[in-house]
Amino acid sequence: MTNADIAAAFDHIADLIEYQGGNVFRVRAYRNAARTIGSMVESLATVRADPSRTLTDIEGVGADLAAKIGTLLDTGRLPLLDELQREIPAVVFELMRVPGLGPKKVKALVDELGIDSLDALEQACRDGRVQEVKGFGAKTEAAILENIGFAKSPEHNRLLWSEADAIVQQLLAWMRECPAVRRAEGAGSWRRGRETVGDIDVLVDGDDAARVMDHLVAWPECAGVLLRGDTKTSIRGPRGVQVDLRVVDEDSFGAAWQYFTGSKEHNVRLRSRARDRRLTINEYGVFRLEPGADADARPTKGAAVAGRTEEDVYASVGLPWIPPELREAGDEIARAERGTLPELVTLDDIRGDLHMHTTATDGEDTLGGMVRAAIDRGLAYIAITDHGQRVTMARGLDRKRLLKQWDEIDRLNESLAEDGRPPIVVLKGIEVDMLEKGGLDLPDEVLARADWVVASLHYGQNQPRERITGRIIEAIENPHVSVIGHPTGRLINRRPAYDVDIEAVIAAAARTGTCLEINANPWRLDLDDRHAAAAKQAGVKLVISTDAHSTRGLDVMRCGVLQARRAGLEAKDIVNTHTLAQFRKLTGKA
Ligand code: DGT
Ligand code: CA
Ligand code: CA
Numbered sequence: 001m002t003n004a005d006i007a008a009a010f011d012h013i014a015d016l017i018e019y020q021g022g023n024v025f026r027v028r029a030y031r032n033a034a035r036t037i038g039s040m041v042e043s044l045a046t047v048r049a050d051p052s053r054t055l056t057d058i059e060g061v062g063a064d065l066a067a068k069i070g071t072l073l074d075t076g077r078l079p080l081l082d083e084l085q086r087e088i089p090a091v092v093f094e095l096m097r098v099p100g101l102g103p104k105k106v107k108a109l110v111d112e113l114g115i116d117s118l119d120a121l122e123q124a125c126r127d128g129r130v131q132e133v134k135g136f137g138a139k140t141e142a143a144i145l146e147n148i149g150f151a152k153s154p155e156h157n158r159l160l161w162s163e164a165d166a167i168v169q170q171l172l173a174w175m176r177e178c179p180a181v182r183r184a185e186g187a188g189s190w191r192r193g194r195e196t197v198g199d200i201d202v203l204v205d206g207d208d209a210a211r212v213m214d215h216l217v218a219w220p221e222c223a224g225v226l227l228r229g230d231t232k233t234s235i236r237g238p239r240g241v242q243v244d245l246r247v248v249d250e251d252s253f254g255a256a257w258q259y260f261t262g263s264k265e266h267n268v269r270l271r272s273r274a275r276d277r278r279l280t281i282n283e284y285g286v287f288r289l290e291p292g293a294d295a296d297a298r299p300t301k302g303a304a305v306a307g308r309t310e311e312d313v314y315a316s317v318g319l320p321w322i323p324p325e326l327r328e329a330g331d332e333i334a335r336a337e338r339g340t341l342p343e344l345v346t347l348d349d350i351r352g353d354l355h356m357h358t359t360a361t362d363g364e365d366t367l368g369g370m371v372r373a374a375i376d377r378g379l380a381y382i383a384i385t386d387h388g389q390r391v392t393m394a395r396g397l398d399r400k401r402l403l404k405q406w407d408e409i410d411r412l413n414e415s416l417a418e419d420g421r422p423p424i425v426v427l428k429g430i431e432v433d434m435l436e437k438g439g440l441d442l443p444d445e446v447l448a449r450a451d452w453v454v455a456s457l458h459y460g461q462n463q464p465r466e467r468i469t470g471r472i473i474e475a476i477e478n479p480h481v482s483v484i485g486h487p488t489g490r491l492i493n494r495r496p497a498y499d500v501d502i503e504a505v506i507a508a509a510a511r512t513g514t515c516l517e518i519n520a521n522p523w524r525l526d527l528d529d530r531h532a533a534a535a536k537q538a539g540v541k542l543v544i545s546t547d548a549h550s551t552r553g554l555d556v557m558r559c560g561v562l563q564a565r566r567a568g569l570e571a572k573d574i575v576n577t578h579t580l581a582q583f584r585k586l587t588g589k590a
């Protein structure tokens with residue numbers, strides 16, 4: 001079981017206890033643990049195996065949860081979860097996948113209307129029966145109807161990239177332990193850094209394919225074999241994901257890696273380019289087409305002109321190697337041809353992180369803890385951006401508490417600078433909320449004293465397009481606002497974006513020099529790649545931020561960087577790749 005599996009199991013338990021109307025503190029304990037575990041980089045199995053540590057060192061994990069983690073790691077099951085699942089009708093799980101339908105609402109629907117499937121719920125919405133249930137209204141009913149479509153779509157039933165990545169890393173480590181494996185690499189949408197991944201594709205270079213397949217099937221995470229062939233085996237992995245593993249020859253490894261990385265559209269274009277040169281590309285290599293030969297016939301192995309490396313494959317059709325994140329058949333082949341591929345931003349380029357929370361609002365770690373964690377990660381500057389007062393659920397900061405936090409930051413910076421050059425500079429920030437009626441939740445006179453102001457829209461997300469767009473543009477035009485946080489509000493697989501004219505937002509940001517955020521949280525990745533590319537095109541400065549709510553939350557930066565790479569962004573396009581001095585000049589802030 002991966003951390004993601006265990007986090008999902010705990011989240012699930014929290015939902016089920018909530019559905020049964022159980023103790024809220026118990027629900028919260030499971031949710032907190034799920035959040036912590038879900039963002040841990042190190043595997044729980046590793047922590048448990050280390051004799052010098054215990055699972056209870058993990059924040060939010062007490063003796064009881066540590067024992068449950070142990071049971072999950074040992075058996076892949078949990079009696080409590082099995083029991084809850086037996087007690088609760090299966091339809092509950094299906095209904096809870098509809099964005100906006102939490103355990104309590106689902107319970108009302110099941111109890112009051114006897115809903116027993118998504119289809120039945122859809123029909124009940126159409127009949128106007130849902131709005132009659134206590135706690136629901138016509139608006140909620142309409143929203144549910146819209147969101148059923150969202151929940152039903154296969155597009156929203158894929159793993160997040162970060163979840164897939166945890167599985168890929170674990171699998172590659174396992175496969176590399178096999179003596180018959182010379183090399184193992186991930187391919188497919190995982191390698192292209194898509195925000196979600198359908199199935200996992202892995203490639204192995206080895207002579208003894210049967211031994212490689214035996215090793216795969218013996219993977220402790222293998223939950224079943226779907227297909228076993230001579231060169232390809234498909235298994236069911238953690239979280240029910242399908243894993244396709246192929247064994248290829250050393251001489252074909254580059255060709256196969258290229259082929260199975262995709263995307264399909266990219267490969268189609270590459271093949272047509274090859275045909276123009278009397279070549280044919282397949283997963284075995286690049287081959288010369290003999291005069292009069294059928295382009296679809298598989299040429300003999302001896303005739304390969306390339307195949308060992310991806311670089312060779314691209315070179316054979318007159319192109320430089322193209323980074324996987326760009327292989328979506330946009331303009332990457334034309335740019336490769338012209339020699340104008342972007343030099344994509346990397347995690348190493350990132351110097352600052354400009355969106356994070358502390359225990360002052362809904363973060364799990366203190367100001368001091370976040371700063372230490374940021375120093376450990378080699379950051380040169382960070383902005384502390386706790387919530388403004390509108391976010392009452394998170395005990396948002398009013399003017400008085402905010403000014404007090406800023407005093408604390410001043411003192412912290414002084415003490416960091418005591419022995420000469422400080423290891424990090426902490427900027428005084430705030431995440432203000434765009435109010436439903438317009439305006440922000442803290443006065444300009446306070447914002448004027450901030451180093452960095454993130455403005456986000458958390459409430460009134462169901463307002464019509466003009467209202468939402470108007471609120472965001474108003475914030476953009478406020479001279480104290482530095483950046484718009486998670487500009488579309490979407491949560492991958494959970495909630496569609498609010499209705500916003502993103503082009504108008506981009507144009508306003510370009511006009512005013514306000515930055516737009518690429519929120520690196522793997523559920524958000526907001527702006528997405530297309531919008532981020534459009535923003536760059538329009539001359540908007542972009543910021544990649546973690547929106548960390550714990551020290552471990554700082555580690556999602558790589559997900560944001562990946563999204564930026566898919567958008568074709570270079571270090572110079574990202575404000576927080578610059579040194580603090582450059583950043584100050586660029587933003588006219590801080
Ligand atoms: P996914 O799994 O839905 O997230 O997306 P991919 O891109 O990983 O797609 P997948 O797993 O079906 O195939 C991996 C790559 O292998 C794909 O991007 C291109 C290549 N590939 C697979 N099947 C075919 C095919 O029938 N024709 C072509 N041209 N390429 C294929
Ligand atoms: Ca795939
Ligand atoms: Ca596949």
Ligand code: ZN
Nearest residue numbers: 355357431547
């Ligand atoms: Zn935030």
